[in-house]
Amino acid sequence: MKIQESAENYLEMILILGQKLGQVRSIDIAKELGFSKPSVSIAMKNLRENGYVELDDHGYLVLTEKGVAIATRVYEKHNLVTQLLRYIGVSEEIARIDACKIEHDLSTETVEKLKEFINKISN
Template sequence: MKIQESAENYLETILILSERSTYVRSIDIANELNFTKPSVSVAMKKLRENNLITVDGDGYIHLTEDGLAIANRMYERHKLLSDWLTYLGVPKDIATEDACRIEHVISQESFEKIRAHVREMNEHL
């Protein structure tokens, strides 16, 4: 399923926040991304309609199986690309920003080749 970059960012943020805390609410996402609460509410509605998240009666957000799969894929890409760019000498803040953009547009085939290269490189360190 092809989803928009913004949805991928929201799902990745929910994953990251859920690793920090047991509960994730819209306000937590708004604070993390520096977005307005109404903007986040609209996005959460769309994610819920696409069965990528659930929201319980207390307003806590949970990733569905499909949402978790997308979030994990984006987070893996982000971490690997950011670390790789930093290793190549790109300053960490720029590497993180660039990785955030690249993670959404890189093909799975290209990412797998980069991942294999990084693993091979790590074996020789």
């Protein structure tokens, strides 16, 4: 199932912040992305209604199984593209920014070939 790029970005951010902070609130996402709290709240409501995110007993955001699957896939693409861009000499900051733009449109075939290429150049 294809979801919107913005939803993928939110799911990826929940995954990243979860790894970094342990527990994630909407305000954490708003601060990290520079979005307003109401905008993030609306997005989280939509993600909950579509089964990608749940709230735990303390009000923290938790990715569901399908939320984790999407977030992990997008984050993997992000890391692969970032590595490739860094390899060709792009600065860390620009590589991360550009990877965020590119990651949503990569096919499965391209991702697999990127993995193979990065494994070759890493060895």
